[in-house]
Amino acid sequence: MNNTVKEYMEAHDLQTRDATDVIEEFSDELAKMTGKCIDIGCGPASVTRKLLMPRMPPNVHIVGGDISKKMVEFAKQTHSDEERLSFIELDVEVEKIPKDLICAFDNVVSFYCLHWCQDTRKAFENIYQILRPGGRGLVLFLAYNDGFDSYLRIAEVPQYKSYMTDVEKYVPYFQHCDNPRAKMKKMLEEVGFKVLHCSLREKTFVYKSLEILKKHVVAVNPFINRMPEDIGEKFEKDLLREIVSGKISFANKNNGSKEEEKVLDRYYVLIAHFEKPDIGK
Numbered sequence: 009m010n011n012t013v014k015e016y017m018e019a020h021d022l023q024t025r026d027a028t029d030v031i032e033e034f035s036d037e038l039a040k041m042t043g044k045c046i047d048i049g050c051g052p053a054s055v056t057r058k059l060l061m062p063r064m065p066p067n068v069h070i071v072g073g074d075i076s077k078k079m080v081e082f083a084k085q086t087h088s089d090e091e092r093l094s095f096i097e098l099d100v101e102v103e104k105i106p107k108d109l110i111c112a113f114d115n116v117v118s119f120y121c122l123h124w125c126q127d128t129r130k131a132f133e134n135i136y137q138i139l140r141p142g143g144r145g146l147v148l149f150l151a152y153n154d155g156f157d158s159y160l161r162i163a164e165v166p167q168y169k170s171y172m173t174d175v176e177k178y179v180p181y182f183q184h185c186d187n188p189r190a191k192m193k194k195m196l197e198e199v200g201f202k203v204l205h206c207s208l209r210e211k212t213f214v215y216k217s218l219e220i221l222k223k224h225v226v227a228v229n230p231f232i233n234r235m236p237e238d239i240g241e242k243f244e245k246d247l248l249r250e251i252v253s254g255k256i257s258f259a260n261k262n263n264g265s266k267e268e269e270k271v272l273d274r275y276y277v278l279i280a281h282f283e284k285p286d287i288g289k
């Protein structure tokens with residue numbers, strides 16, 4: 009994600025709603041946490057502060073980690089008044105985890121980040137290294153959304169092709185996988201985790217207007233910033249049309265007069281809760 013923090017802040021209702029659901033579901037676990045927790049891919053850290061932090065005991069310190077310098081700077085500035093939060097730049101897929109992060113955390117959480125990783129196994133291997141023995145992880149990320157198939161189709165359009173040569177990198181690892189839940193569970197076990205929970209969930213979200221969907225699409229789109237302005241503007245429209253064609257859209261009479269087109273998004277997320285075994289115990 010190399011788009012601006014502002015774009016993401018204006019269009020992250022879906023991610024916030026899904027994080028709220030999982031935080032609610034695992035609230036007992038969160039309430040029992042001790043020590044230090046890292047929120048990987050924390051973004052602007054609004055979920056970290058407003059949703060996660062109040063569920064954790066007051067003595068748990070939360071470090072927000074994100075690959076984006078812009079996100080980390082924004083989070084540092086916005087939450088400088090909160091002693092329980094601090095922020096670091098971190099690429100969860102990095103070849104070698106910095107020494108000071110190894111076994112440094114009792115808990116790892118990550119919401120709506122890991123589908124950005126090309127090498128999901130490497131990301132989980134790094135999470136294993138970051139956790140102390142006995143430490144636990146809770147992750148939520150996209151498994152499938154047909155919007156990513158729209159990327160693949162639009163990448164064939166001659167006008168956009170040269171800006172999207174690496175399009176495959178931005179399609180989630182589990183998008184075209186037969187049994188994402190089984191594959192994810194096996195991956196976690198092979199990395200060394202004890203899997204406490206692993207599920208694939210179908211979710212729906214209604215974008216209340218095409219404008220709102222467009223904001224969401226732009227906020228998480230890696231290609232637009234690479235294009236000259238005029239091509240980027242046309243790309244936004246073409247991509248939106250392509251995405252909407254794969255979804256259910258319906259007119260809605262707003263205040264009995266103006267008709268708004270709403271769009272129903274149906275997609276799948278993976279949720280996993282796991283533990284790094286404490287072999288000494």
Ligand SMILES: C[S@@+](CC[C@H](N)C(=O)[O-])C[C@H]1O[C@@H](n2cnc3c(N)ncnc32)[C@H](O)[C@@H]1O
Binds near residue numbers: 020051052054074099
């Ligand atoms: C969709 S946002 C989610 C932000 C926040 N967790 C939330 O729920 O609102 C995904 C975040 O993951 C970050 N990200 C993407 N790839 C990453 C990586 N390899 N390591 C760490 N963070 C990454 C992005 O910079 C972005 O801030």
